[in-house]
Amino acid sequence: MLEVLTQGFRVARQRLRGETEITDANIEVALRDLRRALLEGDVALEVAKRFLARVKEEALGQVVRLKAGKGSDAVRVTAGDHFTRICQEQLTALMGTGDTALALTASSRKPAVLLLVGLQGSGKTTTAAKLARNLKEQGRKPLLVAADVYRPAAIDQLVVLGERIGVPVYRDADQDAVKICKAGVAAAIQQGRDVVILDTAGRLVVDEPLMRELDKIANATRPSETLLVCDAMIGQEAVTTATAFHARLTLTGAVLTKLDGDARGGAALSIREATGVPIKLAGMGEGLDRLEPFRADALASRILGMGDVDGLMADFSRAVDDEQQAEEAAKKALAGELNFEIFLDQLQTLSRMGSLSDLVAKLPFFADSPLPAGPIDDTELKRAKVLIHSMTPAERRKPSLLERSPSRRKRICQGAGLSAKALKELMKKLEMMRQMMALMGTQAAGGGLMAKVPGLRRLSQVNSMRTLDPSALAAP
Incomplete structure (x- = not known):
């Protein structure tokens, strides 16, 4: 990214x-x-x-x-x-x-209306579902309105996504998007819904018929937010798009989709400066839980190679089902008791947290160490999970059983369909991690040797810099 x-x-x-x-x-x-x-x-x-x-x-x-x-x-x-x-x-x-918070003030007579606009292929429909899921998690009662009457299967796509997240979708056989949006808001009032998300049609390019239709929808529904959904990967073309929509509709914010796959960053850096439209949300993956509030300070930190610890902790909280159990496993690992059972649980947590390359980029250890070009291959994690699943519970808890038994290792490799070399590499990595975690646990309290680990030393410096008054860095 x-x-x-x-x-x-x-x-x-x-x-x-x-x-x-x-x-x-x-x-x-x-x-x-x-x-x-x-x-x-x-x-x-x-x-x-x-x-x-x-x-x-x-x-x-x-x-x-x-x-x-x-x-x-x-x-x-x-x-x-x-x-x-x-x-x-x-x-x-x-x-x-x-402030990038959404305006969600609602009453019994008027729910908050969020109007999503943008070009075709920018990800409006998926973003509408992600946004509805987030609002539902926050205790709101959203209603999705399928108003894209031009793209084939757009309405069916929104209905399927609505079923997946447990949010109702208003649809109508009428081919007039303005009437559908008005009826959707009325239906939300009848059903006691406090947020309406309007998924509108897009075009391959900005044109007058599109703008005229969106203008009518905005006048008919009086949205509290008009959000431009924009593909982050189109670079400075995003500025042209945002300028055109803002001139006609007065946008209140932008949503950058596919930001996790953007290697350049032109859209993220240009939109607000060029148009004055704040970026409010960012799509960070394909999953319906991968829509996050946009944090400019966190993205700036990642661009500079300083990581994003807050984002990493948010990913962890979302991925871990039982924080107390995760804490106990961490204590065991730091005490040198790391085994395949704990290792497997960590791998599954990593899988739920997103791509490995995205997680590594959020660590502040690599400011002066360039990461490999392209995404980090997650295949190795999958191989490790297959091998561990082929072990007995006793073997997972006590890795030393494998060291003394060639027959056990042969059985595991046959069950996993992988070579003896793959298992040997996994055992070696587990031992290296066990030793490293044990060292961290021993030194964590005193902080002596830990300060000599390059990555942790860099993290300590970065954290110290962040807490300093900027005036302390300038000459008197």
Whole structure:
């Protein structure tokens, strides 16, 4: 996700490594790398120019303190760290720092109406279902209205999705989308529904018939939110689309879909700056639970290679059925008691948390270590699960049984349909993880050796930087 931008910011930061002052000469070299990354990331040219100008204006001439903080909280900082802090602040401002909550005020006579608009193929129907599911989880009573009367099977698709999430769908044989939307709002009032989500038709391009129809729907239903659903992977074309819709409908927000698959980031960085329309939601996967509130600070942190710990914890909370059981398993693992049973449970939790590449990108350990190009292959996780499922309960709980018994290993490989080499690799990884977890458990309290682990040292520095007053980093 956003690999092009992440790589560009990484190179720019490394240009300032070892420098004690940000000067016109060294900042120009770093900004040149950033300019290239932004343009390769399909960020709108004017947006890129304004961003670079702000970064240069704030950074130029700063004298870098080699330490920030006091006493045991002091950390070593470089010009690159100052540059990263400035970029994070400007990226966050670029993508929006305001309230992204949806306007959902409703009454017995008027439910909150959310009008979803956008081009064909942007993901409106799926987004409508995801949004309805989220609102239902929050205790609201949504009603989906199928108003896309042009795309074949669009209404049937919404009905199927509604059944999957347990949300009713209003449909009508009428081919007039405006009448369908008005009738849907009336049906919501009769059924005691407090939120109406209108799934409207799209076009391959913005055209007058589409805009005229959406304008009539907006006038007839008076939506509290008019949300543009936009494919994040179309880059700066998203700006053109958002500008056209905003000029006619006065958008209240945007929803970026397929953001998890966007390697460039042009849409995420450009839409708000170019149009003033805030990004309110982001689609982060195909699952119906993969629609998240858009957090500009978290995305800026991920672009800069600093991870997204809050997002990682949210994924964990969503994936874990029993937090107490997960905590007990973690305690055992840290005590050096990791076995295949605990390992399997961790793998299943990882599977529910999303793609492995997305999870790794949320870890703040890899700021200066580029991740492999493309998504990380989850096949290895699946092989491990098959092998563990082929073991007996006793073998899962006590891995040492396999070390002493070639016949057990042969039986497991035959049951899994995999080679002896695959099982050997799994056993080796389990032992390596067991030793690592035991070391972490031993050192966690004192913090001695743990500070020497590169990834954890980097995390400690990042967390310390985040809690510092920005003024502590600037020269007096």
